[in-house]
Structure formats: C-alpha cells, structure tokens
Amino acid sequence: MSLLTSLTYVLPHRLLSSLARRLAYSTSPGVKQWLIDTVVRKFNVDLAEAAEPDPRAYPSFNAFFTRALKPGARVPDADPSALLMPADGHISQCGAIVDGRIFQAKGQSFTAEELLGDEAAAEPFRNGLYATVYLSPRDYHRVHMPWGGKLRETVHVPGRLFSVGTAAVAHVPRLFARNERLVCHFDTDFGPMASVMVGALLVSGVETVWSGEEIPRYGDAITVKDYRGEDIALDRFDEMARFNYGSTVIILLPPGVAELDPGLKAESPVRLGQVLARLVR
Structure with missing residues (x-):
C-alpha cells in the first residue's frame, strides 16, 4: 500500500475537502488562475473542446472544472438500443x-x-x-x-x-x-x-x-x-x-x-x- 493511501486512513477528510472547496470557489484572480493553469499543465487538459477555451475567462476554479463542452464535442452513439x-x-x-x-x-x-x-x-x-x-x-x-x-x-x-x-x-x-x-x-x-x-x-x-x-x-x-x-x-x-x-x-x-x-x-x-x-x- 502506498504512503498516500495509508495516510488517507488518518487524514481529516471533511476538513481537507472543505478547504479545497473554499479554494475551488475563490474568485481571487491569483488563486483561481494558479489552480487552473496548474491543472491544465499537469493533466494536459484539452480546452479546445470546451465551450469556453480561454482558461482566463473562468471566474473560479470550480467554474473551470465543471466547464461545458462545445456543441458536438460529444455525441450519443447512433444505435437506438x-x-x-x-x-x-x-x-x-x-x-x-x-x-x-x-x-x-x-x-x-x-x-x-x-x-x-x-x-x-x-x-x-x-x-x-x-x-x-x-x-x-x-x-x-x-x-x-x-x-x-x-x-x-x-x-x-x-x-x-x-x-x-x-x-x-x-x-x-x-x-x-x-x-x-x-x-x-x-x-x-x-x-x-x-x-x-x-x-x-x-x-x-x-x-x-x-x-x-x-x-x-x-x-x-x-x-x-x-x-x-x-x-x-x-x-x-x-x-x-x-x-x-x-x-x-x-x-x-x-x-x-x-x-x-x-x-x-x-x-x-x-x-x-x-x-x-x-x-x-
């Protein structure tokens, strides 16, 4: 078992998630942009398929994270079954x-x-x-x-x-x-x-x-x-x-x-x- 997995048994889950929530909803330009840019870079996020492709246009990290896709970026399989x-x-x-x-x-x-x-x-x-x-x-x-x-x-x-x-x-x-x-x-x-x-x-x-x-x-x-x-x-x-x-x-x-x-x-x-x-x- 990894050290991180072992730590999750003792970490204060709700406290950490509450703190993460505060950061995610922050509208501070420095905070939200640092979070967005870090995730885009680290996880190679494809913003070209987002309805809003400009990473600086999102008012908060949460707005970026729950972003909509542009029309046609995903389509349902044509098989009706x-x-x-x-x-x-x-x-x-x-x-x-x-x-x-x-x-x-x-x-x-x-x-x-x-x-x-x-x-x-x-x-x-x-x-x-x-x-x-x-x-x-x-x-x-x-x-x-x-x-x-x-x-x-x-x-x-x-x-x-x-x-x-x-x-x-x-x-x-x-x-x-x-x-x-x-x-x-x-x-x-x-x-x-x-x-x-x-x-x-x-x-x-x-x-x-x-x-x-x-x-x-x-x-x-x-x-x-x-x-x-x-x-x-x-x-x-x-x-x-x-x-x-x-x-x-x-x-x-x-x-x-x-x-x-x-x-x-x-x-x-x-x-x-x-x-x-x-x-x-």
Missing part, C-alpha cells in the same frame, strides 16, 4: 453483479446493498450489471444519462472521502461503499437503473440538474428525497449531475436487459456517449 457511457474517464471495473456483490479490484468487493444503502433497493440488481467509471482531473466533469428515465428518488449516504485513485481502489476495502455518495434511482422502460455519484478526497461537491448542490451537506444519517410526484424525466444523453472535483460514477442495471459492450475492460479509456451496453430485449 445502446445504453451510453455516462462520462469521460476510464473504466475502473465493469461486469456482472454476482449474487449481489460488485467487484472492486483483486481481492476487493462490496455489496450492492452497501453501495445503495438499502437492502430492498439493491435486490433488483442482485445478478445484474455494473460499470464503474473513474473521472480524472483532466476529464469533462458532467455526468449524463445512459438511458432515458424518470427520477424516483435520491439517497445521500454520508461516509468517508478516500481517494478513488488506482492505488486506493486496490487496497482500501469496500472503498466505493464507504465514501460519501449520492444514489440516484431512475425508473426506465426496462426497469430500475441506478446512477451513483461517489465522492472522494478533495471533492468539493456533487450537483444535480434537478435540485442543485447535494454534496457537501455533510451529515451522519442517510437522507432520502422522494421525487415520485414531481415528474422529473431525463432523456438518454441528457446531463444529470456534475462533480466539483474528479471522482467516480457507478451505473447499476438489472439482470437480463442488456449486455455490456465486449470491448470494455478495466483501465479502458472511455468517452461520454460511446456504447456502455446494448439492450437484449
């Missing part, structure tokens, strides 16, 4: 959920119940499919819909804020089921679909298109918001949420409705809109 990749990044892992368990890394797994924070909500996914997509600091940080659906509820699950980098994923047991996360449940024409926005060390927040900021709102109890009566429907490829710093999104699908694209494997680079899976109905 294709469920779409929800974000830019890399596949951490993907595959079958085996009797309720989700593979994290060699020797590491967690249950869908732990991830979703609810036994009943996890049951429809017991032998379904999952895909874990890691967004690095260079990536576009908005998450889109793999398939059209109506929002049923969200579940804010408080937790730790471990790094979600490769070393931490390999060594921190049940990492994605321990980190703070926002579970978004959708009803679709093939059944339930879950999109789980997982926070991480220095992640300053998660925002959704229907209610704005959801994390941080640090707490110690699970918070459920019921949206059944609000008729919030999102189409395939619509934006649904964004990270205010890089992290991970996990998609859960029920069994028997789709097959993952055979070209996907751990560490595969992926782009928003490409094929995640295809319906088999």
Whole structure:
C-alpha cells in the first residue's frame, strides 16, 4: 500500500475537502488562475473542446472544472438500443453483479446493498450489471444519462472521502461503499437503473440538474428525497449531475436487459456517449 493511501486512513477528510472547496470557489484572480493553469499543465487538459477555451475567462476554479463542452464535442452513439457511457474517464471495473456483490479490484468487493444503502433497493440488481467509471482531473466533469428515465428518488449516504485513485481502489476495502455518495434511482422502460455519484478526497461537491448542490451537506444519517410526484424525466444523453472535483460514477442495471459492450475492460479509456451496453430485449 502506498504512503498516500495509508495516510488517507488518518487524514481529516471533511476538513481537507472543505478547504479545497473554499479554494475551488475563490474568485481571487491569483488563486483561481494558479489552480487552473496548474491543472491544465499537469493533466494536459484539452480546452479546445470546451465551450469556453480561454482558461482566463473562468471566474473560479470550480467554474473551470465543471466547464461545458462545445456543441458536438460529444455525441450519443447512433444505435437506438445502446445504453451510453455516462462520462469521460476510464473504466475502473465493469461486469456482472454476482449474487449481489460488485467487484472492486483483486481481492476487493462490496455489496450492492452497501453501495445503495438499502437492502430492498439493491435486490433488483442482485445478478445484474455494473460499470464503474473513474473521472480524472483532466476529464469533462458532467455526468449524463445512459438511458432515458424518470427520477424516483435520491439517497445521500454520508461516509468517508478516500481517494478513488488506482492505488486506493486496490487496497482500501469496500472503498466505493464507504465514501460519501449520492444514489440516484431512475425508473426506465426496462426497469430500475441506478446512477451513483461517489465522492472522494478533495471533492468539493456533487450537483444535480434537478435540485442543485447535494454534496457537501455533510451529515451522519442517510437522507432520502422522494421525487415520485414531481415528474422529473431525463432523456438518454441528457446531463444529470456534475462533480466539483474528479471522482467516480457507478451505473447499476438489472439482470437480463442488456449486455455490456465486449470491448470494455478495466483501465479502458472511455468517452461520454460511446456504447456502455446494448439492450437484449
């Protein structure tokens, strides 16, 4: 285990993330420009595809980090049976959920119940499919819909804020089921679909298109918001949420409705809109 991964067990996660949030939202020209220029240089960010390609035009680091793309920079796959990749990044892992368990890394797994924070909500996914997509600091940080659906509820699950980098994923047991996360449940024409926005060390927040900021709102109890009566429907490829710093999104699908694209494997680079899976109905 790396020194940094070992340190994340003892670091004050929420304090560090709160400080990172203050820096991310700072409008001080010197502070925000230093942060933007550092990330662009260190992670080779391609601003040519951004709606605003001028790095000095952003009022804060967070505005830069959650930047929109120019029209046409990402397009949904033309196959109408294709469920779409929800974000830019890399596949951490993907595959079958085996009797309720989700593979994290060699020797590491967690249950869908732990991830979703609810036994009943996890049951429809017991032998379904999952895909874990890691967004690095260079990536576009908005998450889109793999398939059209109506929002049923969200579940804010408080937790730790471990790094979600490769070393931490390999060594921190049940990492994605321990980190703070926002579970978004959708009803679709093939059944339930879950999109789980997982926070991480220095992640300053998660925002959704229907209610704005959801994390941080640090707490110690699970918070459920019921949206059944609000008729919030999102189409395939619509934006649904964004990270205010890089992290991970996990998609859960029920069994028997789709097959993952055979070209996907751990560490595969992926782009928003490409094929995640295809319906088999």
